[in-house]
Amino acid sequence: MKARVTITLKTGVLDPQGKAIEGALAALGFTGVDAVRQGKIIDIELGEPDAERARASLTEMCDKLLANTVIEDYAIELV
Amino acid sequence: MKARVTITLKTGVLDPQGKAIEGALAALGFTGVDAVRQGKIIDIELGEPDAERARASLTEMCDKLLANTVIEDYAIELV
Numbered sequence: 001m002k003a004r005v006t007i008t009l010k011t012g013v014l015d016p017q018g019k020a021i022e023g024a025l026a027a028l029g030f031t032g033v034d035a036v037r038q039g040k041i042i043d044i045e046l047g048e049p050d051a052e053r054a055r056a057s058l059t060e061m062c063d064k065l066l067a068n069t070v071i072e073d074y075a076i077e078l079v
Numbered sequence: 080m081k082a083r084v085t086i087t088l089k090t091g092v093l094d095p096q097g098k099a100i101e102g103a104l105a106a107l108g109f110t111g112v113d114a115v116r117q118g119k120i121i122d123i124e125l126g127e128p129d130a131e132r133a134r135a136s137l138t139e140m141c142d143k144l145l146a147n148t149v150i151e152d153y154a155i156e157l158v
C-alpha cells in the first residue's frame with residue numbers, strides 16, 4: 001500500500017524558505033504572486049495491506065518522526 | 080487563486096533523504112516500510128483569476144525556478 005504524507009507549516013509560523021522563493025520569483029519578473037509557503041511530502045510504500053492499520057501506523061510515524069507537531073501539520077493520504 | 084506545486088524526484092534518481100527516513104523509521108521499530116521518497120510542495124497564492132493563465136504562469140515558474148527538471152518532476156494543482 002502506498003501513502004503520501006503532506007507536511008506543512010502551521011498558519012502563523014514564519015516560513016523563510018517560502019519568503020525566499022517569493023523574492024526569487026519577483027526578481028525573475030513574475031508579478032502577482034501574493035504568498036508562497038513551502039512544505040514537504042513523504043511517499044511511503046508499506047507492506048501492510050489493511051488501510052486502517054496502515055493509517056494508524058502512519059499517524060504514529062508522523063507523530064514520532066516525520067512531522068514536528070509543534071510547528072507543522074500533517075495529512076495522510078492512502079493511494 | 081491558490082495553487083499547489085508538488086515536486087518529486089524522477090524515478091531512478093537516488094534519494095538519500097528518503098533512505099535516511101527509511102533507516103530512522105526502522106530504527107524506531109516500524110516494520111514493513113518498503114520504500115520512502117521525499118519531495119516538496121510549494122503553495123502559491125496568485126493574483127491572477129484566470130485558471131488557464133495561472134497554470135501557464137506556474138509552469139514557467141516551475142521550469143525557471145521551482146523545479147530542477149533534469150532530476151525532478153512537478154505537478155500543478157489549482158485549488
